[in-house]
Amino acid sequence: MTPSDLVDALDRHSQWLQNKTGGIPADLALQNLYGCDLTGVKLHRAKLTGVDFSQAILLRADLSGTDMFGANLLNAKLQDASLKGANLRGAQLRGCDLSGADLLGADLRGGGLLRADRKEGLALINTENRMLETEMADLSGANLSGAYLANSAIVQTDLSNAIMRGTNLSGADLSGADLSGANMVGLKLVGSNLTGTNLKDTNLANADLRGAEFGDSDTSLANMEGTEFLRSKENLPKKIQDVLQKTLCLDRNQWRRR
Secondary structure: OOHHHHHHEEEEHHHHOOOOOOOOEOOOOOOOOOOOOOOEEEEEOOOOOOOOOOOOEEOOOOOOOOOOOOOOOOOOOOOOEEEOOOOOOOOOOOOOOOOOOOOOOOOOOOOOOOEEEOOOEEEEOOOOOOOEEEOOOEOOOOOOOOEEEEOOOOOHHHHHHOOOOOEEEOEEEEEOOOOOOOOOOOOOOOOOOOOOOOOOOEEEEOOOOOEOOOOOOEEOEEEEOOOEOOOOOOHHOOOHHHHHHHHHHHHHHHHHHH
């Protein structure tokens, strides 16, 4: 796709969004847009299956409702972008900057994409079995409420101040991630790896933490009121025991004041 073709496609898509004559929804499936500066682009409900957005600049872009199945977003910049309701199954997000992005209702499950290949006929993109890989990505302040991220690899990822109410992270590897100040009320972390994570001032109220591993994690000031553990409290790391004991003491004091 030439730059002029891209401009034309974006112009027609804009007309389509405004219900103007001649408007056509953008179909950028499998297009190579490596490193393109698309700041503020409006691609709501566009077809972006398998698109290569690696190292692209998509600041404040409207990608809500798009089909980005199998898209390549390696090291892309998506700060403050809207990805609400987007299909991101099988998308590659390593090194992607999604700080402040809105991923409410986005589908982040795994998946593989077949595409034509001159030598092999068909080539399978993103064959790895992990649901999602975001190693070293920046998701600080992002809204991931209700997202399904079970069995994902979110290693050393910045999720500080992220909103993850009701998110499913069961079996996920969050080792070394920064979850400080995150709102994780009611989320599922069953069997997850939280080794070495920063959970300082994180709200984990009513979270399901059965079987989760917290080795060397920082849980200072974390809210664990109503959390569920599979193991007895005596077998949990001392830091977790201290947080639970502090929460229990606060509850007792509040009850006595009534």
